[in-house]
Amino acid sequence: MTVREVAVNAYREALPVLSVSALGGLFAGLVLGGMSAELQRIQGLLVLVPALLATRGNVYGSLGARLGSALHQGLIEPYISFGNERLRTAAAAAVASGLLVSTLAAVMAFALLVALGEPVAPVWMLVGVALISAVIGGGVLVTTVVTVVLVGYRRGLNPDTLAGPVVTTTGDIVGMATLLVAARIVLAIGGL
Amino acid sequence: MSAASGWSVRRIVRATLPVLVALTALELTSGFVLGTIQATLLQYPSLLVLVPVTIGTAGNLGSILAARLSTAFHLGTLRFGRDDTLVGNAVATVALAITVFPIVGAGAWGLTAATGGAGLSPGTVVVVSLASGVVLAALAIGIAVGATYAAYRLRLDPDDVVIPVVTNVCDVLGVLVLFGVVRLIV
Numbered sequence: 001m002t003v004r005e006v007a008v009n010a011y012r013e014a015l016p017v018l019s020v021s022a023l024g025g026l027f028a029g030l031v032l033g034g035m036s037a038e039l040q041r042i043q044g045l046l047v048l049v050p051a052l053l054a055t056r057g058n059v060y061g062s063l064g065a066r067l068g069s070a071l072h073q074g075l076i077e078p079y080i081s082f083g084n085e086r087l088r089t090a091a092a093a094a095v096a097s098g099l100l101v102s103t104l105a106a107v108m109a110f111a112l113l114v115a116l117g118e119p120v121a122p123v124w125m126l127v128g129v130a131l132i133s134a135v136i137g138g139g140v141l142v143t144t145v146v147t148v149v150l151v152g153y154r155r156g157l158n159p160d161t162l163a164g165p166v167v168t169t170t171g172d173i174v175g176m177a178t179l180l181v182a183a184r185i186v187l188a189i190g191g192l
Numbered sequence: 193m194s195a196a197s198g199w200s201v202r203r204i205v206r207a208t209l210p211v212l213v214a215l216t217a218l219e220l221t222s223g224f225v226l227g228t229i230q231a232t233l234l235q236y237p238s239l240l241v242l243v244p245v246t247i248g249t250a251g252n253l254g255s256i257l258a259a260r261l262s263t264a265f266h267l268g269t270l271r272f273g274r275d276d277t278l279v280g281n282a283v284a285t286v287a288l289a290i291t292v293f294p295i296v297g298a299g300a301w302g303l304t305a306a307t308g309g310a311g312l313s314p315g316t317v318v319v320v321s322l323a324s325g326v327v328l329a330a331l332a333i334g335i336a337v338g339a340t341y342a343a344y345r346l347r348l349d350p351d352d353v354v355i356p357v358v359t360n361v362c363d364v365l366g367v368l369v370l371f372g373v374v375r376l377i378v
Contacts, residue, residue, distance in 0.1 A: 006280025011287050014256045018292055021252055025245030026299045033241040033304060036234050046230050047223035050247060054219045054363055057251075058212055058356060066204075086199045093204035100205070101212045109220055118227070164259075168252060172244050 017165045024169035028053075031176040038183040044113050044120040045129065045183060051105040052130060052179065055098060056171040060141045063094040064163025067149045071159055078153045080146060091146060095138040099131065106130035125186050132182035133175070140174050141167070215360045222247075222367035229371055232378065236311040238304040239320070239374060245296050246324055247366040249289075254332040254362035257285050258354045261340040272341055282333045289329035290322070297321025316377065324366075324373045331365050332358075 001009070032049070039046050067090060070076045076086045106126040113120035120126075148166050149159045226233070226243065233240045264270035264277045272278070297318035304311075339354045339361075 001276060001280070003276050003280040003283065006277055007283040007287065010260060010281050010284035014284065014288055015291065017256070018249065018252055018288055019295075022245055022249050022292055022296050022299075025248040026241065026296065026303060028244040028248075029241035029300060030303050030307070032244055033237040034307065036237065036240070039230070040234065044227070046233075047220065047227040049243075050223045050226065050363060050367060051216050051219035053244065053247070054360055055212065055216060057359070058215055059208075061356075062208055089199045089201055090204065093201040093208075096201060097205050097208055097212060100209070101216055104213060105216045105220065108217065109223065112220060112224060113227075116224075164255065165252075168248060172248055176244060 021165055021169045021172075024173050028172040028176040031173075031180055035176075035180050035183065038180065038187065041187060042121045042125055042129065042183055044109055044118075044126055045179075047113065048106060048109045048126060048130065049179070051109065052102060052133065053172060053175045055101045055105060055134075056137060056141060056175040057168055059094050059098045059101065060145050060171060061164060061167045063090060063142070064145050064149055064159065064167055066090050067146065068153075068159030068163055071149070071153050078150045080150055087146065091142045095142060098138045099134045102130040102134035103127055125190060128186040128189070129179065129182040132185055133178035136181065137174050137178040140178075141171060144170050144174075211356065215356065218360055218364055222364040225367050225371050229374060232374060236378065237308070238301050238312055238317045239370075239378070241300040241304055242297070242317070242321060242324075242370065243367070245300065246321070246328075246370050247363045249292060249296065249325070250328040250332060250362040250366035250369075251359040253285055253289060253329060254336050254358040255355050257281055257332060257336040258340060258358040261336060262343075262354055265340060265344060270340075272337075272344075278337065282337075285333055286326070286329045289325040293321045293325025294318050296325075312378065320370075320373050320377055323377070324369050327369050327373070328362070328366060331369070332362050335361050335365075 071078060077084060110120055110123045110126050145167060149163055152162045153159050260281055261270060270277050297320060298314060301314040301317040336358050339358050343354050
């Protein structure tokens with residue numbers, strides 16, 4: 001293929017995926033833009049935002065990739081049921097990693113800001129926001145990824161190309177929405 | 193982890209945790225940079241709206257390019273150097289950035305204007321978005337090609353390593369470039 005053919009082909013293949021995920025990103029941004037009160041009241045929350053959004057993408061992206069490979073290899077059946085032991089294990093491992101890494105991100109952000117002498121909210125608030133959003137977001141994302149990958153596979157779609165964009169788009173929207181909810185819950189608990 | 197015995201919660205968590213923690217540390221540096229321009233972002237909500245979409249689109253541009261290069265590499269159709277596949281994909285990445293980022297900028301301004309003052313002119317937001325996008329496309333090409341080449345030299349499967357690394361590095365660069373452009377233009 002010539003340079004031109006390669007470029008046109010790559011452009012056509014990527015544009016729809018990129019556009020859909022940009023639309024998702026804009027809605028995530030709208031939530032972030034509407035969160036300025038929470039960002040000001042929980043100092044250090046903005047520092048956590050990229051890490052928490054990336055964790056959603058990494059953890060559930062890896063779940064999608066794992067399920068995709070397992071379907072290709074015939075290791076799991078493409079049906080959603082609690083008797084599907086490998087499916088249960090992969091989903092539980094993803095939620096567990098999500099909780100662990102989110103908590104760690106909050107503690108690391110707190111330590112970084114304290115070490116640099118920057119103003120920061122109490123550590124329980126940051127950990128609280130990270131944990132609550134990881135629990136709610138984890139539930140939503142596990143359901144979405146498992147459903148989309150398994151149903152997509154049954155309909156003859158390649159889970160490898162499906163999982164990535166689905167995870168980045170829903171991960172951003174769900175990630176931001178659950179951060180807002182978690183921040184409000186933590187502020188309410190703190191009586192602030 | 194393809195062996196049937198490999199599927200336990202503990203084993204999967206243990207296998208993925210080191211990479212996840214390293215990537216989290218990387219992402220915290222971009223969070224810290226965001227924190228330093230928090231005042232500007234809160235003053236102009238359209239810029240705050242741009243944050244997740246810039247990060248996401250930069251990561252997507254990098255990961256799509258890396259995935260295509262990895263596949264070409266597996267198929268044996270990629271040579272490093274002046275190669276048609278390489279150049280064609282690089283051109284497409286820049287073209288995609290020039291298409292998507294102005295729309296994203298206009299969308300960010302529109303959404304903020306519709307939900308209460310945007311604070312900046314639509315032209316400024318579109319220019320900030322487009323300038324960030326073009327710089328990010330160039331950086332994404334460098335990172336994706338470099339990482340695919342490194343995986344090839346180190347005999348690693350590019351699918352396992354390159355995509356998470358490229359996506360997260362592009363995420364971080366997304367924030368850094370947005371920071372630089374906001375400092376220059378706004």
